[in-house]
Amino acid sequence: MIDEGSAEAWLMGCEVIQCHEVGEDDASVGAYLRRDILSNTSILECVERGVPPGPKQVWVASQGEDVVGVMIAGSDAADIACDRPEGLRALLKLLDGSHQYLFMVRGELRTELVKHIRCTGDAVDDVVTLTVGAADIAPVDAEGVVRKLGASDRALVEAFPASGDHEPELWRFVEWAEAHPEAQVVYGIICEAGLVGFVQAGISVDNVWDVGMIRVHDGHRRMGWGKAVLAGASRAIVQEGKQLLYQAGVTNRASLAAARAAGYREVCRTHAYVGFVRSVVDGGAD
Secondary structure, three states, X not given: OOXXXXXXXXXXXXXXXXXXXXXXXXXXXXXXXXXXXXXXXXXXXXXXXXXXXXXXXXXXXXXXXXXXXXXXXXXXEEEEEEOOHXXXXXXXXXXXXXXXXXXXXXXXXXXXXXXXXXXXXXXOOOEEEEEOOHHHOOOOOOOOEEEEOOXXXXXXXXXXXXXXXXXXXXXXXXXXXXXXOOOEEEEXXXXXXXXXXXXXXXXXXXXEEEEXXXXXXXXXXXXXXXXXXXXXXXXHHHOOOOEEEEEEEOOOHHHHXXXXXXXXXXXXXXXXXXXXXXXXXXXOOO
């Protein structure tokens, strides 16, 4: 973790980037991250909703009156959003160089990050973030009906096979969604064979909802049902004025293919590396 009260000023020509710790409710953090809310949703969730890592520290990099970067640092992870390489560099200098972190950055910041860290070689999947607009959602071209699932569907839902011991029964998601429609929804696609697939989505921040799960019955995979239920559910959710996010690891090709077939387009990629801050550990790029 970062030493209490430490701060860093980084001189770049005549420009000074000043870093300082702020509270999780600091308005400047939310305002900065909301400039690109779809790319920064996961950091906003961490700051405003207490999503792990935790405990955590929140650091802001500023240049004059302007915020140019934010870093959420936990005991083993550092998630950074930044406008420019200099801000990233200044924030990295706040970290404990003898401690290993999971570093996360978005887009082109990856190029700068890898200059200043020493990777351990542990493989971490990049995460692809996608979204979809109403005009881009594909039609439901499967012979089934997509609709919201509720209490009256209990028998139908309970007949859907569990995905594994690590995942709660579908009925629990449906039950909770019906009790908390402001926070979660479950849509299913139903045909003569019964419930063949479902999509679960929940609120992330503001009006942004995240597609948390998409499942298709084993006997109906690779037949377009995943695309169909995702497209139908997405259309219903977007029509309510919500923005949708879909996230999947870059190696999860089937999941990404279903999202793109349903009309989703890529917003950003979150690049992740496990390692140490190079400039502190071994002199590195400085």
